[in-house]
Amino acid sequence: MYKTVFILAALGCLIMICNGNKLGINSSPPAKLILVSFDGFRADYLKRFSMPKLAEFFRDGVLVEEVKDIFITKTFPNHYTLVTGLYAESHGIVANSMYDPNTKQKFNISDSYSTWWNEAVPIWLTNEEQGHKSGCAMWPGSDVHIHNSTPSEYLRYNPKVTFAERVNNITTWFTKANNTxxxxxxxxxxxxxxxxxxGPxxxxxxxxxxxxxxxxxxxxMSELKRFNLWDTVNVIITSDHGMAQCSPDRVITLDNCIDPGNYTLVDVNPIAALIPLTEGEHGYDNSLDSMHPFLAGxxxxxxxxxxxxxxxxxxVYPMMCHILGLNGEPNNGTLFNTKCLLMDQWCILVPEAIGIVIGVIxxxxxxTCILILLQKRIPLHRRFSRLQNQEDDDPLLE
Structure with missing residues (x-):
């Protein structure tokens, strides 16, 4: 009787502990993460230019040499993909400039109408909904009332605000006495x-x-160290897309192909008729290496x-949700592809997997050889045992 009561009490305590953890009771402090994007940082810049501070950053962390971004390789679609884990056709921001023929509404990067953004839930809102606080320093869409909500802290986009000022705001948000x-x-x-x-x-x-x-x-890095955040905050540095060199020898004059009266020009990008000189451009096929950014953590x-x-x-989105301990929204990504970047995940690389398979074989x-040899020896042993038994039996027969 007492044993039964003790077992039931123990199970009850275990259930309370589990539920308490789900509610955040007596749980460890939430993980901290900063996502940094340097717009248009082509992956091979890392090999073509000397960047000692960035090299120091990923020397003690991780480096993904190329990130395959989404099509169209433009700023707003790819920045929204990073924070939702969705392709453009799923999150709704399919270009920097858009036009809805049904509503006759136009969208450009300076608009803040939530209608265009409401097809997805960015990670800063998921973080807020699950009991934490988010802050965004001029990330595309972060000052929009998506689903009638904004992050607890955010800066409206202003290109005149320096990088140092943006960093100072973030360190302040992370070190507030209350509501960090x-x-x-x-x-x-x-x-x-x-x-x-x-041009690149x-x-x-x-x-x-x-x-x-x-x-x-x-x-x-120095500011995070100054505020004692360097060893406790996870930092991801990445980009939205790469950059390709334009050439006047590779120009398609759209008016020679389609009558201007048959279409509406919504956005001036590589898909429309451009006359490039020596500049750089993006928006091309996301399978091109020149369109790929990088990622370091x-x-x-x-x-x-x-x-x-x-x-x-x-x-990137499911990886960030895992780091922050969030139940993410449905998305097009998978944590499996980033497991090898994370300390708490079991990772087997292809060479290691091949080695394990060969070892098992x-x-x-x-x-198998040992078993075959044993099977061959056992009958031989039994034959000799039978002869011995016959010798032992002979005196009894006499």
């Missing part, structure tokens, strides 16, 4: 602006811009000194 945030986003316009102006192949001018970005990364959630070749941009082969 545990998730923040940070957007910076470069190297996209310079990539458009000079202009090594002289792009090296200057990327050196400034490297200094900005160094400033972010540092913090307690990430492995140390790990490098991999590629993931998809839709995979060798062990099974060895065991």
């Amino acid at each position: 945030v545990n998730f923040a986003t940070l957007y910076w316009e470069e190297p996209d602006a310079s990539g458009h102006k000079f 192949d202009d090594l002289k001018n792009m090296s200057i811009v990327l050196s400034e970005i490297d200094n900005n990364i160094g400033f972010l 540092h913090g307690p959630a990430f492995r140390k000194g790990f490098k991999t070749h590629t993931i998809n941009s839709v995979d 060798m062990v099974l082969t060895t065991l």
Whole structure:
């Protein structure tokens, strides 16, 4: 009787503990994460230009050499993909400029109408809905009342606000005595602006811009260390898309193909008729290497000194939800593709998997050979045993 009561009491306590953890009672503090985007940071900039601060950042963390972004490789669609895990056709932001023929409404990057954004729930709102606080420093869409909500802290977009000011706001949000945030986003316009102006192949001018970005990364790292956040906050540095060099030899004059009266020009991008000089552009096929950005991560959630070749941009969202302990919205990504980046996930790389398979085959082969040898020896032993038994029986027969 007493044993039964004790077991029931123990089970009751276990259930209360589990429910308490779900409600946040006596649970550990929520994980902290900052998502940083440097617009238009082409993946191979890492190989073509010296960036010692960024190299220091991922030396003790992880590096994904190429991230396959979504089509169309534009700023707003890809930034919304990073925070929703959805392709553009699912989250609704399919371009920087849009037109709805049914409502006759137009959308551009300066609009804040929530109608265009409400087809998805960005991670900063999911974080808020599950009991935490979010802060966004000029991330596309973060100042829009998506589903009638905004993050607890946010900065309206203003290109005149310096990188240092944006970082200072984030460190303030993370160190407030009350109501501190545990998730923040940070957007910076470069190297996209310079990539458009000079083109990615202009090594002289792009090296200057990327050196400034490297200094900005160094400033972010130093500020996190100054506020004792470096060892506790996870940081992801990535981008939305790459950049391609334009050429006057590769121009399609749209008016020679389609009569202007047969279409409405919504957005001026590589899909429309452009006359490029030496500038750079994006918006092309997302299978092109020149359109791919990169991703680097540092913090307690990430492995140390790990490098991999590629993931998809839709995979960033489920990874962030995992780090923050959130139940994410339905999305097009998968945590499986980012497991090797995370400390708490079991990861087997292809060479290791091949080695394990070969090892298992060798062990099974060895065991099979041993069993065959044993089977051959057992009948032989039994025959000799039978002869011995017959010798023992002879005296009894006499």
